[in-house]
Amino acid sequence: MLLLNGFLWLALISALPLVLCNTDANDVQALQVMYSSLNNPSQLTNWKSGGGDPCGESWKGVACEGSAVVSIDVSGLGLNGTLGYLLSNLMSLRKFDLSNNNIQDSIPYQLPPNLTSLNLARNNFSGNLPYSFANMGSLTFLNVSHNFLMLSIGDVFGSHAGMTTLDLSFNNFSGDLPNSLSSLSNLSTLYLQNNQFTGSLSVLTSLPLTTLNVANNHFSGWIPQELSTIPSFIFDGNSFDNGPAPPPPPYTPPPPGSSRRNRSREHAPPDSNGQSSNSDKGLTAGHIVGIVLGSVFLLVVALVAVIFCIRKNKKKESSVRTPRGSLSVVSNDVTAEMQEQRVKSVTAVADLKPPPTEKLTTERVLVSTGSVKRMKSPITATSYTVASLQMATNSFSQENLIGEGSLGRVYRAEFTNGKVMVVKKIDNAALSLQEEDNFLEAVSNMSRLRQPNIITLVGYCAEHGQRLLVCEYVGNGSLHDMLHSIEDGGKILSWNARVRVALGTARALEYLHEVCLPSVVHRNFKSANILLDEELNPHLSDCGLAALTPNTERQVSTQMIGSFGYSAPEFALSGVYTVKSDVYSFGVVMLELLTGRKPLDSSRVRAEQSLVRWATPQLHDIDALAKMVDPTLNGLYPAKSLSRFADIIALCVQPEPEFRPPMSEVVQQLVRLVQRASVVKRRSSDEHGFSYRTPDHEAIDMSF
Numbered sequence: 001m002l003l004l005n006g007f008l009w010l011a012l013i014s015a016l017p018l019v020l021c022n023t024d025a026n027d028v029q030a031l032q033v034m035y036s037s038l039n040n041p042s043q044l045t046n047w048k049s050g051g052g053d054p055c056g057e058s059w060k061g062v063a064c065e066g067s068a069v070v071s072i073d074v075s076g077l078g079l080n081g082t083l084g085y086l087l088s089n090l091m092s093l094r095k096f097d098l099s100n101n102n103i104q105d106s107i108p109y110q111l112p113p114n115l116t117s118l119n120l121a122r123n124n125f126s127g128n129l130p131y132s133f134a135n136m137g138s139l140t141f142l143n144v145s146h147n148f149l150m151l152s153i154g155d156v157f158g159s160h161a162g163m164t165t166l167d168l169s170f171n172n173f174s175g176d177l178p179n180s181l182s183s184l185s186n187l188s189t190l191y192l193q194n195n196q197f198t199g200s201l202s203v204l205t206s207l208p209l210t211t212l213n214v215a216n217n218h219f220s221g222w223i224p225q226e227l228s229t230i231p232s233f234i235f236d237g238n239s240f241d242n243g244p245a246p247p248p249p250p251y252t253p254p255p256p257g258s259s260r261r262n263r264s265r266e267h268a269p270p271d272s273n274g275q276s277s278n279s280d281k282g283l284t285a286g287h288i289v290g291i292v293l294g295s296v297f298l299l300v301v302a303l304v305a306v307i308f309c310i311r312k313n314k315k316k317e318s319s320v321r322t323p324r325g326s327l328s329v330v331s332n333d334v335t336a337e338m339q340e341q342r343v344k345s346v347t348a349v350a351d352l353k354p355p356p357t358e359k360l361t362t363e364r365v366l367v368s369t370g371s372v373k374r375m376k377s378p379i380t381a382t383s384y385t386v387a388s389l390q391m392a393t394n395s396f397s398q399e400n401l402i403g404e405g406s407l408g409r410v411y412r413a414e415f416t417n418g419k420v421m422v423v424k425k426i427d428n429a430a431l432s433l434q435e436e437d438n439f440l441e442a443v444s445n446m447s448r449l450r451q452p453n454i455i456t457l458v459g460y461c462a463e464h465g466q467r468l469l470v471c472e473y474v475g476n477g478s479l480h481d482m483l484h485s486i487e488d489g490g491k492i493l494s495w496n497a498r499v500r501v502a503l504g505t506a507r508a509l510e511y512l513h514e515v516c517l518p519s520v521v522h523r524n525f526k527s528a529n530i531l532l533d534e535e536l537n538p539h540l541s542d543c544g545l546a547a548l549t550p551n552t553e554r555q556v557s558t559q560m561i562g563s564f565g566y567s568a569p570e571f572a573l574s575g576v577y578t579v580k581s582d583v584y585s586f587g588v589v590m591l592e593l594l595t596g597r598k599p600l601d602s603s604r605v606r607a608e609q610s611l612v613r614w615a616t617p618q619l620h621d622i623d624a625l626a627k628m629v630d631p632t633l634n635g636l637y638p639a640k641s642l643s644r645f646a647d648i649i650a651l652c653v654q655p656e657p658e659f660r661p662p663m664s665e666v667v668q669q670l671v672r673l674v675q676r677a678s679v680v681k682r683r684s685s686d687e688h689g690f691s692y693r694t695p696d697h698e699a700i701d702m703s704f
Helices: 002-020 025-037 131-135 179-183 225-229 256-266 285-318 323-347 386-392 436-446 479-484 495-515 569-574 579-595 611-618 622-628 639-652 663-679
Strands: 062-065 068-073 095-097 102-106 117-119 124-127 141-143 148-152 165-167 172-176 189-191 196-199 211-213 218-221 232-234 364-368 371-375 401-404 408-414 420-426 457-461 468-472 530-532 538-540
Touching: 025 068, 386 408, 386 420, 386 468, 436 457, 479 530, 479 579, 495 530, 495 538, 495 579, 495 639, 495 663, 569 579, 579 611, 579 639, 579 663, 611 622, 622 639, 639 663
Parallel strands: 068 095, 095 117, 102 124, 117 141, 124 148, 141 165, 148 172, 165 189, 172 196, 189 211, 196 218, 211 232
Antiparallel strands: 062 068, 364 371, 401 408, 408 420, 420 468, 457 468, 530 538
């Protein structure tokens, strides 16, 4: 009996570690998705895409405390793919090291929230730092160096007082340093070298740095004196003014004769003690008494003068005031104020301010002696002549005409160097900003929009009364043509390609709404403005053109006539258009992708002419949803993905703007669809973004 009890106790003790090592279900799920998104690499021994116990089975690089995953170190394993969409489930994770791999795409928006150390160095990450960094207040170490990150960094460091090491080096970050860097009160090591940063280093002056490297950027101005005491400070390869010495403080030079007293003191004969008679002994008692009496006398005189002026003004006030007299008293102030207001009204550009992708020298207004002097923002776009654009477009011939845009006609232009561009010839009758200065300001702002899914403004022409914009050329047509101009036997946009198009355009709107400060409203978001390249990547056009359109709150422009099917209810009712109106229009485009129908189609029966009205009540009905799908897909779509796609649409096209999600949330949900799609093996034809008509029994089952 004792022997049997002994065996039982031994079995219980040996089984105890297995019980304790049963990993938290959320952690398991997050690692499974991460493993699948990394393309199931063999280097991650013991990892599984389904089931498993990371803590109990010693998954490579995973360390646990009890049932919680607290550390993942998979550095230098040659991993590729992406990181998945469930990293935020790793609530107990403190260390995350993925350095020295080939992981690509953007850094996930939802990272483990309680990390203290994150190392993503030497990968292929692109995009920008996600906003979720702002909520990761426990970080003490962050390294994202040697990637392909870009754009201006937002103020994401405000809650990171405990951070000691920050490495942003060897990327393509641009713009000024974010003000929130000054909140890193314990930062000792900061690497910023080999980026495109601009502006000054003044935001770093209060930090307790021991190592600072800002080499090979575009910093300018004087290096603050506070930084010269940093033990290891590298600053070459910038445009600083004469090294680390700060400029002398501003002062008013003394008149030429004021230095005589100093010169006489320097050459005064020494006293009996060998010292100058006007040395550091200071003033005598007699001098002090004289100064005090003189000061009192001057004070009395000043008081008498003030009392006299007050009495004189009261007498004037008691007399009859005329409008002319009142105006003369304040004429100078009113003139200056009117000049300032006039300049403000002239320089305002509707809905468009320079985003933080590059430093922009803001326009300064100097008002003095009744004159107004304006200092312009620099324009980064290329200036073209009318002659060069005429030559490139064959004198804007009909053969080169490729479309009619919101502000005028659009032409294909081929330049002598072989480059093909698009020229938008703006109709002056449609241009609300008549002054050339404002057109150039809008051009300056538009040229700074830098995002992979946004058409780049390459140049402009403002010559001989002409207003032309030169943009990059995307030659595979528009999403509208791809969906609504399909010929028999032609290629059909596959389901996965449609999801990727939605994701790319969502990222473009997210950039305009949430990266640019202030937000940029598109105002004309529709499938005709989404151009597709050869790989079916979407490129959103007409970004920033809202600054050049008439005031849509007062009149309906020609731009909006063809866009009624995309317009949010609040615009139709009040003429108000916001970022949430863009979200609504995005939902309409998603409906186009889902159904293959146009937003407005008078050829259909009355109940189905408005796509939103017809489709919205059916978005949560699975049976009805299956009947709504674009029939050209021929059943080649995953049922669960379709349902989730419809859920996003329902959120975006809600009639109340306040209930529509921000584009960053839409992006996150679409990222999950794409990530889930990567878990399932797809058909070879689907990999190219096209599908072909096949019998119904060949429809693939991708239930993710």
